[in-house]
Amino acid sequence: MLFLNIIVAGLLTGAVYGLMALGLSVIFGVIRVVNFAHGEMMVLAMYGAYVANAATGLDPLLTLPLVTLALFLFGYALQRGLINRYIARPEHEQFLLLLAVATIITASLLMGFGPDARNVQLDYAYDSYQVGGVLLDKVRVLAAGGAVVGAAALWGFFRFTRTGKAIRACADNQVGAQVVGLDVKRLYAVTFGLGAACVGAAGCLMLLLVDVQPYIATDYTLLAFIIVILGGLGSMPGALLGGILVGVSEAVSGFVIEPSFKSAFSFALLILVLLVRPQGLLGRA
Amino acid sequence: MSAAPLLEVQGLAKRFRGLQAVDGVSFAVPRGGIVALIGPNGAGKTTTFNLIAGVIVPDSGSVRLDGVDITGLRPDQACRAGIGRTFQLVKPFAGLSVLQNVMVGALRATSDMGAAREASWAILERLGLADKAESAASSLTLAERKRLETARALATRPKILLLDEVMAGLRPTEIDQMVRAFADLARETGVAILLTEHVMRAVMALSHHIIVLHHGQKICEGTPEEVARDPQVLECYLGHAPAAGGT
Amino acid sequence: MSGLSPRGAAALGLFLAAMLVLPLFANAYIVSVLVVVLFAAYFGQSWNIMTGFTGQLSLGHALYVGLGAYTAAALFVHWGLLPWVGMIAGMAVAAVAGGLIAALSFRFRVGGVYFALLTIAFSEFTRILFGHFKWVGATEGLFLPVSNLTHDDPLRLRGSPTMFYYLLLAMSLAVLGLSHLLLNRRIGYYWQAIRENEEAAASLGINVFRCKVLAMALSAALTAAGGGFLAFYDNNLYPDTAFAIGRSIEIITAPIIGGLGTLFGPILGAFLLTTLGETMTSLTSGLEIAGLKQWLYGAALLAIVALQPAGLWPWLRRLLRLEERRR
Numbered sequence: 001m002l003f004l005n006i007i008v009a010g011l012l013t014g015a016v017y018g019l020m021a022l023g024l025s026v027i028f029g030v031i032r033v034v035n036f037a038h039g040e041m042m043v044l045a046m047y048g049a050y051v052a053n054a055a056t057g058l059d060p061l062l063t064l065p066l067v068t069l070a071l072f073l074f075g076y077a078l079q080r081g082l083i084n085r086y087i088a089r090p091e092h093e094q095f096l097l098l099l100a101v102a103t104i105i106t107a108s109l110l111m112g113f114g115p116d117a118r119n120v121q122l123d124y125a126y127d128s129y130q131v132g133g134v135l136l137d138k139v140r141v142l143a144a145g146g147a148v149v150g151a152a153a154l155w156g157f158f159r160f161t162r163t164g165k166a167i168r169a170c171a172d173n174q175v176g177a178q179v180v181g182l183d184v185k186r187l188y189a190v191t192f193g194l195g196a197a198c199v200g201a202a203g204c205l206m207l208l209l210v211d212v213q214p215y216i217a218t219d220y221t222l223l224a225f226i227i228v229i230l231g232g233l234g235s236m237p238g239a240l241l242g243g244i245l246v247g248v249s250e251a252v253s254g255f256v257i258e259p260s261f262k263s264a265f266s267f268a269l270l271i272l273v274l275l276v277r278p279q280g281l282l283g284r285a
Numbered sequence: 286m287s288a289a290p291l292l293e294v295q296g297l298a299k300r301f302r303g304l305q306a307v308d309g310v311s312f313a314v315p316r317g318g319i320v321a322l323i324g325p326n327g328a329g330k331t332t333t334f335n336l337i338a339g340v341i342v343p344d345s346g347s348v349r350l351d352g353v354d355i356t357g358l359r360p361d362q363a364c365r366a367g368i369g370r371t372f373q374l375v376k377p378f379a380g381l382s383v384l385q386n387v388m389v390g391a392l393r394a395t396s397d398m399g400a401a402r403e404a405s406w407a408i409l410e411r412l413g414l415a416d417k418a419e420s421a422a423s424s425l426t427l428a429e430r431k432r433l434e435t436a437r438a439l440a441t442r443p444k445i446l447l448l449d450e451v452m453a454g455l456r457p458t459e460i461d462q463m464v465r466a467f468a469d470l471a472r473e474t475g476v477a478i479l480l481t482e483h484v485m486r487a488v489m490a491l492s493h494h495i496i497v498l499h500h501g502q503k504i505c506e507g508t509p510e511e512v513a514r515d516p517q518v519l520e521c522y523l524g525h526a527p528a529a530g531g532t
Numbered sequence: 533m534s535g536l537s538p539r540g541a542a543a544l545g546l547f548l549a550a551m552l553v554l555p556l557f558a559n560a561y562i563v564s565v566l567v568v569v570l571f572a573a574y575f576g577q578s579w580n581i582m583t584g585f586t587g588q589l590s591l592g593h594a595l596y597v598g599l600g601a602y603t604a605a606a607l608f609v610h611w612g613l614l615p616w617v618g619m620i621a622g623m624a625v626a627a628v629a630g631g632l633i634a635a636l637s638f639r640f641r642v643g644g645v646y647f648a649l650l651t652i653a654f655s656e657f658t659r660i661l662f663g664h665f666k667w668v669g670a671t672e673g674l675f676l677p678v679s680n681l682t683h684d685d686p687l688r689l690r691g692s693p694t695m696f697y698y699l700l701l702a703m704s705l706a707v708l709g710l711s712h713l714l715l716n717r718r719i720g721y722y723w724q725a726i727r728e729n730e731e732a733a734a735s736l737g738i739n740v741f742r743c744k745v746l747a748m749a750l751s752a753a754l755t756a757a758g759g760g761f762l763a764f765y766d767n768n769l770y771p772d773t774a775f776a777i778g779r780s781i782e783i784i785t786a787p788i789i790g791g792l793g794t795l796f797g798p799i800l801g802a803f804l805l806t807t808l809g810e811t812m813t814s815l816t817s818g819l820e821i822a823g824l825k826q827w828l829y830g831a832a833l834l835a836i837v838a839l840q841p842a843g844l845w846p847w848l849r850r851l852l853r854l855e856e857r858r859r
């Protein structure tokens with residue numbers, strides 16, 4: 001039973017990972033740029049929720065829409081003002097650009113908050129539900145629920161809105177999209193904004209589960225890489241599946257083997273998948 | 286001269302998803318011969334080249350070069366076997382100079398840098414690119430890039446050159462120059478040439494033998510005069526591309 | 533690569549002379565900074581072979597630093613092998629690791645971004661593995677005995693920072709010479725052809741797979757030699773620093789800023805970045821603001837990538853006409 005509890009906990013955390021990775025996947029799928037500042041943006045969002053909580057005492061779940069909007073605007077502006085100019089440049093230049101952005105984000109957070117860990121105090125932090133013998137932490141259930149809602153909203157956006165459809169057209173055929181008169185640069189900015197919004201929401205949810213400090217950003221970036229490659233870079237369902245896989249594998253290997261081995265397990269999984277199925281589990285060949 | 290052809294293609298076939306791009310094509314190119322592979326857009330000419338040069342593995346059929354079966358070899362192995370090819374969508378080494386581009390090819394035949402440089406100069410001169418030797422390949426016009434492709438392939442000292450629309454975009458006088466250059470090349474070095482071209486003026490002037498593809502199938506072959514008179518060829522060309530000048 | 537113009541040759545000679553006499557006048561702090569510069573230059577030059585010449589983006593070169601460092605240090609600590617012997621062993625280990633990673637990836641047609649992320653994965657995986665590797669001290673670290681020698685002993689790599697400085701300078705110059713030599717040989721032409729266009733390279737008879745694996749093995753081996761050296765300079769090794777992803781990023785930043793694929797770019801980049809970092813440190817040290825240094829550093833990176841995305845060396849050599857003109 002304990003084992004089942006662990007798997008379920010991993011599954012719920014994995015859903016939040018999935019939402020975070022979804023952002024990376026959407027950005028790469030459309031713009032073909034790897035967002036090396038993804039973890040930094042995630043941590044930025046976590047601090048956003050932390051500040052809102054510290055100032056007003058509001059639950060991160062309530063400030064989530066605001067933080068998500070803020071991250072959307074941040075991503076939109078970043079793509080419009082900076083990254084759009086590097087779309088056609090070599091990979092290493094894009095890497096350096098996003099590395100600079102990542103460095104500045106982390107440094108700004110350090111300047112603002114110092115290196116110490118911060119968290120939010122929730123009165124329901126230790127509540128749990130009992131479902132058929134399985135113990136569910138309330139915070140995890142809320143976080144996973146939020147992640148599912150966020151992913152569904154994104155899916156709905158791509159499916160039903162004009163802009164969403166235009167972005168998909170753009171991802172399939174950039175030149176074609178330009179030919180029919182779509183404003184590709186604006187669509188890219190919206191896309192990066194959406195990717196940032198994903199980490200915005202994921203960051204608020206994650207803050208329910210863990211502490212935040214500036215230097216964990218790289219870990220989140222790596223985590224997002226692992227997840228999207230597992231699921232297939234550019235595939236939306238793949239990102240969610242990858243997130244859940246990593247969440248469960250971290251929980252199980254941390255329990256069965258040893259906590260410090262949990263990310264080794266994820267990396268091994270990643271290496272295996274890349275070598276056997278480079279396009280990822282759900283990616284297109 | 287031996288009677289066996291240099292390049293012998295037998296029943297070559299390749300299917301892309303639903304589309305039979307090349308459908309049981311057979312033909313031969315004799316030593317020192319200049320053969321043209323023509324047909325409307327999408328007929329399967331480039332795919333045939335890719336099958337011969339090892340970029341794509343055929344579903345069935347075989348390719349023999351100089352009596353050796355080279356079917357299914359990798360592109361680099363095909364090159365070492367004696368196939369030199371150009372790309373219809375040019376792929377220059379943009380960051381290198383024109384001379385360095387050709388030297389990459391020449392280093393196939395020799396590892397001596399001096400010898401490779403000399404051989405490359407000679408080829409650049411033959412193809413009229415010598416005055417651009419020190420320029421960056423990225424600074425060339427499209428027509429020059431096509432010639433660069435030819436020079437690079439030629440530098441590997443192939444037994445046969447596959448030229449995929451290297452005269453597209455040239456002016457008529459330039460076409461005549463190129464035709465002369467290729468005819469001289471085949472006569473002087475003995476290299477065989479298999480070319481595809483939409484510029485009929487060049488095809489007619491240059492080739493000894495013409496093969497016509499349509500929807501992946503060979504619909505006729507013969508001397509330029511024979512092919513020009515063939516009713517099937519006229520039909521498939523009148524419906525699609527203009528007979529001369531290219532698109 | 534075109535040759536140096538007379539001005540360029542003069543500038544190189546001047547620079548070399550300055551590097552040779554600098555430690556005679558500099559204080560201990562300057563020498564220690566110069567050692568950092570040379571490490572960055574050396575690692576950048578080694579990485580440049582893989583990514584700059586051959587065009588395969590490796591983001592996990594800390595792996596080879598760590599392998600080289602741990603091999604040399606462990607062989608010394610456990611069996612008393614001379615550092616230089618250990619470094620050669622480390623080079624072999626790294627060459628095999630790098631060759632294997634490259635072979636696996638390229639065999640399965642993993643390229644571009646995927647290859648880059650795979651190199652990170654291997655490096656991180658090894659970092660965690662070494663954290664459990666008892667023979668080399670696991671997370672507790674591996675320490676080299678520090679003896680109180682009164683004189684420099686280059687054979688045992690015990691001595692003053694100045695000794696390390698000169699040895700590193702020699703290593704960096706050796707890689708500079710090697711890079712120059714290779715670029716002007718068949719293999720260098722082949723690497724650059726692969727970088728520019730793999731399909732065209734293959735059509736000219738180049739065995740792309742073999743050339744890429746060779747580039748990675750060589751790049752890894754050279755990096756590992758620097759890693760072995762680093763172990764004897766630092767005298768302590770921890771998996772989390774030896775294999776740190778931050779180190780991988782440091783390794784590649786200098787050559788990109790200096791000019792990827794150029795001979796002098798990695799050296800120029802190393803000088804700039806290290807002096808930039810040191811200047812930031814001294815500028816901000818009185819202020820006690822955590823993060824200010826990193827912030828300025830990030831802003832400087834951003835400025836460089838915005839103004840000279842192809843790197844500073846190509847710009848500088850045009851400005852000062854240091855190379856013979858093509859065209």
Ligand SMILES: Nc1ncnc2c1ncn2[C@@H]1O[C@H](COP(=O)(O)OP(=O)(O)OP(=O)(O)O)[C@@H](O)[C@H]1O
Pocket residue numbers: 301302304306324325326327328329330331332333373
């Ligand atoms: N890799 C591929 N995947 C799917 N279809 C392909 C592929 N390559 C070619 N085709 C299709 O196969 C057919 C033959 O193409 P091919 O390029 O050989 O024609 P071609 O005779 O060279 O035409 P053109 O004169 O326009 O160069 C075309 O319909 C093309 O769309």
Ligand SMILES: [Mg+2]
Pocket residue numbers: 330331332373449
């Ligand atoms: Mg074609």
